[in-house]
Amino acid sequence: MSTLDVGGYSPREKGVAGLLGALAALLLLAVITGFLAPAYLLYLVGLSAMYMLLSMGLNVQWGYGGMINFSVAAFFGLGAYGTALLTASGSPISGGVSPIVALFGGLGLAAVLAVIIGYPTLKLRDDYLAIASLGLAEVVRIFILNESQWTAGSAGLTGIPLFFSDWPVLGDLTYPYVFNVGGTSLFYMSQSVVTSALNVVLVTVIVAAVYLFLRRIHQSPWGRVLRTIRTDEDLAETLGKNTFAFKMQAFVIGSLIMALAGVFYSHLVLFVSPQDLQPITTFYVWVAVILGGTGSDRGAMLGGFTIVAIQQGTRFMTDTGALPIGAAPLRLMLVGLLIIFIVRLRPEGILPPERELIWPDSLGGGRNE
Amino acid sequence: MAQILQYLANGLVFSSIIILGSIGLSLVYSIADFANFAHGDTMTLGAYGALVAFGVFGGLGGTVLGLPIGFFIALAVGMALAAVVAVLTHILVYKPLDTDSIGLLITSIGVAFVYRAVLQASFGTDFLQYDIRRSGPIPVLLDTLDVAVTQRDVAIIVSAAVLVVALHLLLQRTTLGRKMRATADNPDLARVSGIRTDRVILVMWVVGSALAAAGGVFLALYSQLDPRIGFNILLVVFAAVILGGIGSVYGAMLGGLLIGMLHELTPLLGDIGLPISNAYAPAVAFVIMVAVLLVRPRGIAGDMT
Numbered sequence: 284m285s286t287l288d289v290g291g292y293s294p295r296e297k298g299v300a301g302l303l304g305a306l307a308a309l310l311l312l313a314v315i316t317g318f319l320a321p322a323y324l325l326y327l328v329g330l331s332a333m334y335m336l337l338s339m340g341l342n343v344q345w346g347y348g349g350m351i352n353f354s355v356a357a358f359f360g361l362g363a364y365g366t367a368l369l370t371a372s373g374s375p376i377s378g379g380v381s382p383i384v385a386l387f388g389g390l391g392l393a394a395v396l397a398v399i400i401g402y403p404t405l406k407l408r409d410d411y412l413a414i415a416s417l418g419l420a421e422v423v424r425i426f427i428l429n430e431s432q433w434t435a436g437s438a439g440l441t442g443i444p445l446f447f448s449d450w451p452v453l454g455d456l457t458y459p460y461v462f463n464v465g466g467t468s469l470f471y472m473s474q475s476v477v478t479s480a481l482n483v484v485l486v487t488v489i490v491a492a493v494y495l496f497l498r499r500i501h502q503s504p505w506g507r508v509l510r511t512i513r514t515d516e517d518l519a520e521t522l523g524k525n526t527f528a529f530k531m532q533a534f535v536i537g538s539l540i541m542a543l544a545g546v547f548y549s550h551l552v553l554f555v556s557p558q559d560l561q562p563i564t565t566f567y568v569w570v571a572v573i574l575g576g577t578g579s580d581r582g583a584m585l586g587g588f589t590i591v592a593i594q595q596g597t598r599f600m601t602d603t604g605a606l607p608i609g610a611a612p613l614r615l616m617l618v619g620l621l622i623i624f625i626v627r628l629r630p631e632g633i634l635p636p637e638r639e640l641i642w643p644d645s646l647g648g649g650r651n652e
Numbered sequence: 653m654a655q656i657l658q659y660l661a662n663g664l665v666f667s668s669i670i671i672l673g674s675i676g677l678s679l680v681y682s683i684a685d686f687a688n689f690a691h692g693d694t695m696t697l698g699a700y701g702a703l704v705a706f707g708v709f710g711g712l713g714g715t716v717l718g719l720p721i722g723f724f725i726a727l728a729v730g731m732a733l734a735a736v737v738a739v740l741t742h743i744l745v746y747k748p749l750d751t752d753s754i755g756l757l758i759t760s761i762g763v764a765f766v767y768r769a770v771l772q773a774s775f776g777t778d779f780l781q782y783d784i785r786r787s788g789p790i791p792v793l794l795d796t797l798d799v800a801v802t803q804r805d806v807a808i809i810v811s812a813a814v815l816v817v818a819l820h821l822l823l824q825r826t827t828l829g830r831k832m833r834a835t836a837d838n839p840d841l842a843r844v845s846g847i848r849t850d851r852v853i854l855v856m857w858v859v860g861s862a863l864a865a866a867g868g869v870f871l872a873l874y875s876q877l878d879p880r881i882g883f884n885i886l887l888v889v890f891a892a893v894i895l896g897g898i899g900s901v902y903g904a905m906l907g908g909l910l911i912g913m914l915h916e917l918t919p920l921l922g923d924i925g926l927p928i929s930n931a932y933a934p935a936v937a938f939v940i941m942v943a944v945l946l947v948r949p950r951g952i953a954g955d956m957t
Contacts (some may be wrong), residue, residue, distance in 0.1 A: 351754065403946050409754055410687045411945050414890050418938030421887060429931045562883075566761055573758065608773045616769035622762025623745055627754050 299585060300633060306592075311387060325479035327591055329551050332486040333544045334587030338571040339580055340540030345635075346578035347506060349513035349532040351413040354420030355568045358393045358538040360560035362545025364427060364434065365389025367555045372442030375435050382446045386546050393542030394535055396423065401534040405527060407516055417562060424560040439556025446550040447481050482551050489547065490584075493540055497580055500536075509533055541568075563615075567594075570618055573625050576632025585634055593617050654798035659917050665805045665874060667912025668710065672867030673885065674892040674904040674911075676860025682836040682899030683856045684746070686756035690764040691864055692886030693771075695898050696879060698865020699872040700771050702730030706782055717810060718787060718803030726782075727811075727869050734865030735858040737767075742857050764883065768921035772879040779876040808870045815866055816905060819859065823901065830855060836899060888915060888934055891941035897951025906952065911937050 292300075299339050310327075313319040337359060344350045368374045369385035380388070404415045427434045434440075447453040500506050519526050530545045549555055572589050575582025593614060601610040608616075625632065657876040660686045673695055673839040680688045707725035714721045741763055746756060789800035823829035871881055888911060896907025918933040928936075945952065 348798070351757075403942055407945055408949070410757055411894075411949065414687060414887070414894070415938075415942045415945055418891070418941055422935040422938055425931060429929060452777060504809050566765070569758070569761075612769040612773040615765045615772065619762040619765030619769060622765070623759055626759045626762070627745075628752060629750060630755060631750060645841050 293637075296634065303585075303588070322369075322473070322475035325483050326551070327545075327556040327595060329479065329482045329486050330594075331588045331591040332483070332490050333551065334545070334568065334571055334590045335584045336486075336493060336587075336591045337489055337541055337542035337568045338575065338583035338587045339497060340544065341568050341572050342578060342580060342583045343497065343533050343537035343540065345572060346583075347509045347513065348598070349409070349516075350405065350529055350530060350534060351409050351416070352534070352537070353413050353417035353565055353569075354423075354563070355541055356515050356560045356562060356564035357396065357400075357420035357423040358486055358541035358546075358554075359548070359564060360427065360546040360557075361392045361396055361422065362389040362542030363438070363549040363555045363559060364545075365392040365542070366546045367440040367443050368434070369442050370549075371440045371551075372444075373435065373440050374442075375431075375433060379504060381449050382444060386543075389546045389549075390539055390542050393538050393545075395537045398531075399537035401531050401538075405530045405534060417565070420507065420560070420562070420565065422574055424557055427560060428557040430440045434557075437557055439554055441554055443549050443553045445478055445481075445553070446476075446485055446547075453481060486551075489543060493543070494580055501580075504534075505529070506633060538620070566618065566622075570621055570625075573630075573632055574621060576635040579632065579636040582632050582634035582636070586632075593621075654766040655722070655799055655923065656917075656920065657799045659920060660913065661799050661801050661805070663913035663916035665779075665808050666916050667909045668809050669867045669871045669874065670885075670889055670892050670912040670915075671816060671888040671905050671908030672863045672870065674896065674908040675816075675901055676862075676864040677889055678893045678896070678899060678901060678904035679836070679856050683832075683839070684742075684755040684756070685854055686760065686891070688760045689757065689886065690760040690767060692882035692884070692889065693764040693767040694738060694861050694864045694882065695868030695871065695885070696771060696867070696882030697767055698730040698861075699866065699868035699877050699881065700730075700775060701733035702726040702869045703775075703780060703782060703872070703877060705729035710783060713739040717782060717807035719807050723782065723784060724811075727866060730869050731865040734861040734868075738861035739854055742854070758777045766906060768879050768883065772921040775879065777879060779878050780872075781876055782873055784873075804873060808874060811866070812870065814861060819863070819901070822859070827856060828852075832859075857954065876947055887941075888937045891937040894941050894949075895944050895951055900951065903951050911940070914940065 310324055312321065314321050314324050326529070340358070341355055344352045358572060364387040366385040368376050369378070369380040369388045370382050371378050376642065381523065400416060400419045404412050404419070407415060428437055430436070431438070508519060508524050508529050511522070512524070512529060516526050519529075548559070567590050571586025572583055573586075574589055575584065575586030597610045597614045597617065600606055601613060606613065654684075673691065677688060677691045680686070683740065701863070702723075703726070706723060709722035709725040709729075710720060712720060712722040712725065716724065745759060745763060749755060749759060751759075787803055789802055790806070793799050793801050795914075821829075823833060831852050832855065833840070833846045834845065834847060835849050835856075839849055844851070868882055871885065874882075889908075892907040892911040893904050895911055896903030896905070896909070915933045915937055918936050919930050920927065921928040921936075922930070
């Protein structure tokens with residue numbers, strides 16, 4: 284046996300897993316006792332997964348490549364607006380396009396914006412990149428807010444169809460949907476539960492695909508170059524790597540993942556407005572990434588979960604009237620304090636990257652001895 | 653022509669506000685070495701501090717430049733409050749941190765959120781105003797130049813000018829100012845020369861935050877007061893600092909003047925037929941900022957301190 288037990292789980296990982304398990308059990312209990320509507324729980328799961336996606340996207344840029352991108356909200360918003368403008372009945376441009384096609388519309392918009400923002404800013408020093416990307420994200424928001432002939436402006440876009448609305452079987456379900464086994468109906472599900480469940484399935488597939496893709500590229504030579512750039516860009520340059528090209532590729536990949544989250548958000552909430560592009564969205568994702576652990580995709584997942592817990596928890600706590608403070612300032616306060624305390628106490632995050640950096644074969648080799 | 657003069661007059665008022673904000677941001681950038689994203693919310697904090705103080709002192713008689721004496725006392729209270737909060741933040745949050753300038757930058761976002769959360773919890777998100785009656789444009793200027801400038805606008809410009817001149821004298825004529833310039837220029841050299849740089853850093857926080865608070869008070873006086881005014885204007889202030897050259901106080905003044913003017917001249921683009929409305933004024937400032945970063949990252953004033 285090797286002394287370096289990289290295959291096992293650290294106490295902290297077990298702790299996090301236990302905490303999440305306990306929370307999941309608590310939420311299930313709340314559903315069973317009727318305290319929480321099942322459709323709402325599924326909605327929360329979808330929302331957490333969406334924040335996971337956003338965090339994984341930022342992780343490619345900041346975690347792998349060390350780029351301080353403060354325009355997360357813009358890419359998220361373009362994904363959301365891209366699909367909404369193509370599919371929504373309330374769209375001032377076209378509407379009625381199939382969500383599957385519109386998905387690529389949203390991604391295309393984000394890719395173009397990523398190149399437009401990335402080209403001038405990725406050459407800049409870290410802190411300048413932060414300021415410049417936040418400024419350019421605000422330009423995108425101001426554009427969407429004011430060009431109402433194309434974007435419906437501050438009113439936002441309504442009438443977005445569900446992602447599965449025009450699929451062969453899933454689009455034609457009748458509600459309440461009855462499960463039949465051998466002629467006897469076992470149980471039935473309301474429309475809201477079925478659509479929420481389908482959304483969860485959709486986002487699970489997306490998150491799993493993105494996770495596997497990221498793990499693959501992170502461990503590839505491409506990922507190694509990117510990590511070198513993060514540690515010492517001059518060194519990578521000296522080794523003959525075109526660092527700008529690598530950073531640009533990471534920037535576009537990360538932005539596409541954020542846009543994917545935006546597309547999903549559109550079909551989850553069925554409404555988008557310029558409010559979704561506020562800088563606060565960007566900073567939520569930043570908190571998720573630095574809390575989970577910069578460069579760690581498992582950490583990004585934990586972070587995404589935490590953000591939804593903060594958003595919904597503050598709403599729940601103030602709804603009960605237990606606190607003398609509104610939900611919005613409480614949320615802002617929690618996010619602010621989280622940022623300060625993470626940087627102070629655990630700058631590497633709760634689940635910093637460990638095993639992610641080790642090629643799986645080398646683990647297996649150790650076990651066979 | 654009168655239209656352009658009007659834009660320039662508006663620009664002068666807005667520039668005064670941006671200049672007050674950008675001096676402090678530039679000072680922190682050079683002496684504490686990070687982009688302080690809490691600076692906008694420091695401006696907001698000062699504006700709310702003055703609002704509360706104005707409730708107490710507002711009734712004091714006499715007017716200066718069309719504003720009650722009580723307003724200037726409230727302004728001083730707002731500035732003092734922002735300075736105290738900034739120094740406490742420095743001691744409690746930034747100083748114990750063992751991190752680089754990026755860690756400080758990220759922390760300052762957290763600080764900004766905490767400031768704003770406190771203000772939002774105490775005052776709500778509604779628009780508020782200082783309880784001072786607005787007067788019409790000054791008749792003389794309206795008749796001769798066809799430019800509408802209120803007494804309040806003049807008061808903002810004059811007060812900002814007084815503060816800027818005071819800072820100039822502090823920096824150039826006093827030992828403290830010399831120490832500040834030395835620390836900004838080269839902190840290590842300043843320390844070995846016997847300057848207590850940690851004290852200079854405290855002074856820098858006091859000066860920068862007090863000026864920011866003044867900017868916030870004038871911004872609230874110029875338009876309205878809500879918990880987001882500071883953060884909303886922060887990027888424009890950054891644009892001014894970067895245009896002027898980070899770390900240069902005089903560059904920040906020049907950058908603030910230019911960005912403030914350009915911000916208010918944006919309607920001109922619409923007047924000459926371009927499809928760019930007023931709402932794009934901040935966007936114009938951001939685009940200029942990115943262009944400056946690319947072409948001349950040291951800014952127009954370079955290394956002047």
